Amino acid sequence: MFPTPIEKRSLPFNISYRVAVWIALILWLLPLIAVLLTSARSTADLNAGNYWGIPSQWMLVQNYEQVFTQTPMLRYLLNSIIITVPAVIGAVSLSTLAGYSLAKFKFRGRMGLFAAFIAGNFVPFQILMIPVRDLTIHMGLYDTASGLILFHIAFQTGFCTLFMRNFIVGLPDELIEAARVEGVSEWKIFRHIVLPLVRPALAALAVLIFTFVWNDYFWALVLVQSDDVRPITAGIAALKGQWMASWQLISAGSIVAALPPVMLFFAMQRHFIAGLTLGATKG
Incomplete structure (x- = not known):
């Protein structure tokens, strides 16, 4: 077996x-x-x-040294941080709330709503390029950090909700019911009971989403055009000139861009592995 x-x-x-x-x-x-x-x-x-x-x-x-003194690499790096950190916090927060609701509340249409979260993960993002770009232009969010942040939160929440719901559904219902009998509010149950129990899952999800958003190149190319907002993935591509490319600077920039996700993974490695293996064994 x-x-x-x-x-x-x-x-x-x-x-x-x-x-x-x-x-x-x-x-x-x-x-x-x-x-x-x-x-x-x-x-x-x-x-x-x-x-x-x-x-x-x-x-x-x-x-x-030339990467940081002769190119806008520091600006690109800061832009990526400004975009990635709020997007991770927003997606993980919303998905944890949605996952708790879908896992522990009985209401009409619950499975249909959960299916909608799952179905969104199967939509090819390339076919959404023109509608999303037009939507950001009409809303005044094109070429802004806010537009990329809201976009990543919206598109990552589906996967995050699926991830968190599957963890929260395994929590004992008796534990939550006992707290409700004692008169504890739903918010306090969520904050003081559910969140501590799914902390490894939150850490694993945060590392995954940070890597997804940080490494995004497609939407950074579609929704951004100025150096003031361009994240580091699109910024490295912008270092290539029309007639020649300084490959040594592009390579150095690529190493710099890869360091934050790698450092975050090693910093959260224990929680990351615990989150992925949570519930893998019984007894």
Whole structure:
């Protein structure tokens, strides 16, 4: 019924498994290593065609310094923070409230409403490009941080509600009913009973949504056109000129853009893993 642990498999299987893991790891890290090496190359090195070898001249400090002094990278980074943090807080807050309502309240049309949240996740976002862009223009939200924040909250809430409802539905109904019998208000039940119990799930969801919103490129390209609002994903693409591209600066900017989600994951790793495995075992 359950897969055999790797330690109990045959010696040839163990050896082939460990070799395959290292091969997969190297293949996965190879593009990242190439970007990291490119961020330390000089322009002469790139013009000479040295794309994969060891840089003949290490320009690591100089390239990263130029990214922040000669490009609007700091502005892009700040824009991403301004957009991502409120979007994560809004989506997680609304979805936790909606998930609690759908999981613990009995009302007409509950399953239909839950199905609507699920169905929204299956709509291809590319077909919404023109309607969403026109809507933001008519509402005066085009090329604004508020427009991107509201958009991400609206589009992430469906997945977040599905995520949180499935966790909250597993909480014992007897615990909530006992609090209601004692006269505790629904808001206090939600705040003092439900939230502490689903804290690992909240942490896992926050990391996921932060990564989704931070790495978004499509909507940042569709709904934003000025450097004052452009997040870092679209800002890196803007570093490429019409006639030439400073690939060492683009690579350095890409490394800078990847650091916040990675740092957040390692900071929340314990809660993230606990949230994903919550309810996986019984007893």
